[in-house]
Amino acid sequence: MTAMTATVNAAGLRRDAATERRFFLSLALPSLVIVGIGAILPLFWILQQSLATARGDITLVNYTALLTNGLTWRSLLVTLELSGGTLLCCLVLGIPLAFLLASTSPRTASRLMVLVLLPLWTSILVRTYGWLVILRRDGLINDLLVGSGLVSEPVPLVYNFTGTLIGMVHYMLPIFVLPTYAAMRDIDGNVIRAAASMGASLWHCFRTVILPLAFGGIASGSVIVFVYTLGFFITPAILGGGRISPIAIRIDRTLSTLQDWGGAAAFGVFLLLIVAVLGVTALGAARLIRSKPAAD
């Protein structure tokens, strides 16, 4: 009898659950449709373009041309250098910053957080041109350097790799700090106090307690920074002075200067694949490293 009631109840519950799922699905439907029309459909169109000649025949010629062009691999190398460099700078600058934010009082932290987030709310174009004003030959930094007699000639800070990297780090730093800060804030203060009371130095405590506990945040921040910067266009276009040609710049070149839409579409698919492969690898590596201390 009880068993039977349970079965009937279970069936009812299942029905309710299904109705609920359908309800939630219907709520998500508008966004799914928008993503479908706005993102997925054009993606198929790009894929189709990449496999077609100017006359519309199906061909792999765009891909063979892409993969046999030395400039493609050169631009991939520049892209990886920029993304890797940005990530490295974000790690060096962002981890201490997040640690500082996490270790001050919540009031101070929220005030400092506004400073971190402010650039995030500013248009990337405005920020990039701002850097141009600061870094150029007669800009603020060179005026100071030359004026103080530290250097006799202005230092080339912009229209090169350095300038591009500075602009990219500035853009990505808040995006890196957010998850890192969140992970560090959640660390139980008692654990740090316990380590300190057992005689761990600040550095030892940072290395063996805080970093491993904040690893999840740092790892997700790193993956976001690295993958996000693979497609960067505006910053290298403005601050690179024509010398820095990462993949996004090559795609623009193929599209607007060479008028080769098929080639540009193939390049886009190539970039998408690289992002997917590197993203999955990075996530997998992060999971592997994180699961290791637990297994110990």
Place this chain on the structure above:
Amino acid sequence: MPKLSQISTLILALSAAVPAWAQSVTITTAGGDYGTGMKEAMWAPAGKALGLDVRGETQSDGMAALRMQVSSGNVTTDIIHLGSGEGAQAADLGLLEPLDDTVVDQKALPSGAVSKFCYPFSSYGTVIAWNTKTYGQNGPKDWAEFWDVKKFPGRRALRNNAQDLLEAALLSQGVPPEKVYTTLSEPGGIKRAIDRLAELKPHVAVWWTSGAQSAQILKDGEADLVETWNGRAQSVKDDGGAAAYTFHSSIIGTDCLAVPKGAPHKADAMKLIAAMTSPEREAKLTDYIAYGPMNQAAYAGGKVPADKMALLATAPDNAVGVVYADAAWWAKHADEAQAAFDAMMNQ
């Protein structure tokens, strides 16, 4: 099951169809001061005179917009403003309607500029500009001196594009203006120009990508010698920048008007092109931007005031030792030239 392209075409059509039947002729220009000038001086009064209801649209990349519209089969613009190089490329790709010569007067143009598909109406020079703080008023007289790093030591800025630079490179080696394209067409001609650019590359501080950027570089003194467009160089001077430029040995490019293949109001579009490029209307454009009329009659009879005339690359006194950019050569060799240029840039 409809094909994917049909679905995307349908979506594009739906999004664009609503305004399409509301007016009789749509013209697409690049906007900015240039676009405003074209409207006020050219198409608005011409449309009024013809009794046409004309609507203006703005696209910074007219070529991309044209390709998009024609390839999706949903053409909403009747007249499109292109660079003449783009015009020749577009004609090769079959994106343009041939011009109706009975309506549009080809005889008004210099013989080298006649085009079956894209009607040239204004011109600009790619000129040598310099920082007067570095060189005073005595800047390089021609491209040979621009290349001369002993006589003019300093930082250069060039456009990040093979166009105009291949011509300048050959002029710097003493190739006469009328032989530039025959030299480029010879075997090894493009390589000769690229090698000449590679010689100058160590002295190039910035490779600019937009006209506004070239003006900024000139104004800020980021570079001492700048290859730029005459309108941009003049605007830096007007803004009080320490800059001067010369029209001598400039490379003259033209902009043109074309009718996209399958344009909804083809006949009216041809009439409007003819009316808006009358000598008076082209002369009037110089009130807004320092780009010279292509209709040669515009220079006669004082239609362009003397002070404006001095600022036009194609004014009879300025167009000395110049090269008219050959749109047909570029349409044929652009891929090869740009690829060689990019390879040089990445060395």
